[in-house]
Amino acid sequence: AQSVTQLDSQVPVFEEAPVELRCNYSSSVSVYLFWYVQYPNQGLQLLLKYLSGSTLVKGINGFEAEFNKSQTSFHLRKPSVHISDTAEYFCAVSDRAGGFKTIFGAGTRLFVKA
Amino acid sequence: EPEVTQTPSHQVTQMGQEVILRCVPISNHLYFYWYRQILGQKVEFLVSFYNNEISEKSEIFDDQFSVERPDGSNFTLKIRSTKLEDSAMYFCASNSLGSTDTQYFGPGTRLTVL
Numbered sequence: 001a002q003s004v005t006q007l008d009s010q011v012p013v014f015e016e017a018p019v020e021l022r023c024n025y026s027s028s029v030s031v032y033l034f035w036y037v038q039y040p041n042q043g044l045q046l047l048l049k050y051l052s053g054s055t056l057v058k059g060i061n062g063f064e065a066e067f068n069k070s071q072t073s074f075h076l077r078k079p080s081v082h083i084s085d086t087a088e089y090f091c092a093v094s095d096r097a098g099g100f101k102t103i104f105g106a107g108t109r110l111f112v113k114a
Numbered sequence: 115e116p117e118v119t120q121t122p123s124h125q126v127t128q129m130g131q132e133v134i135l136r137c138v139p140i141s142n143h144l145y146f147y148w149y150r151q152i153l154g155q156k157v158e159f160l161v162s163f164y165n166n167e168i169s170e171k172s173e174i175f176d177d178q179f180s181v182e183r184p185d186g187s188n189f190t191l192k193i194r195s196t197k198l199e200d201s202a203m204y205f206c207a208s209n210s211l212g213s214t215d216t217q218y219f220g221p222g223t224r225l226t227v228l
Contacts, residue, residue, distance in 0.1 A: 032216075034216075036219075042221070043205065043219055043220065043221040043222045044157070044205065044219040046216065046219075049216060090156065090157060092157075094217070100145055100162065100209065100217070101147060101159045101162050101170060102147075102149075102157075102159065102207075102217055103159065104156050104157040104158070105156060106155075106156045107156055
């Protein structure tokens, strides 16, 4: 069975500082990995996804993530955050064996301070 | 760009009442899903639907829940007798046969059970 662990429930960071949001997954088959962002009182927006190929994936809003198969990780990074990046970030996994459903992590609240 | 739409955006109901949440998936998509997010918690898979039948459901999706695709465009989630603990944001999602890797999420319906 698939599962996703987001290691930090909250990450406070100052504006223009770099940030890394950590995600580990477990699955018995090849997976697709995703990061979603949720702004207050809004829906889910796809930031980026890893399907295959290059392990470094670039997404919207300057975010990127690196797939590490040996460590079963898919950490999200941004070199310089803005106040507007304050939101909840969800790591997620899906696979064909799972009927394409998406399993989400518990989320990490990124709080960017001025 | 095509998008998944959901109505209503907010539904308030009394405990024990039936509610129907509506979704219009992207027109050429064939796989449909409902997810739930209780306030402050992670997004949880409820059910997936393909070829006019449920392909998978979670433990949350008990006999009080049902899904239907009544016509060629709508996908509905019915809760027969709502409980207080059904209060949550409900997200619809869909993906296409040729692109099963990425689900497109709707903006959600906030259900409040009083």
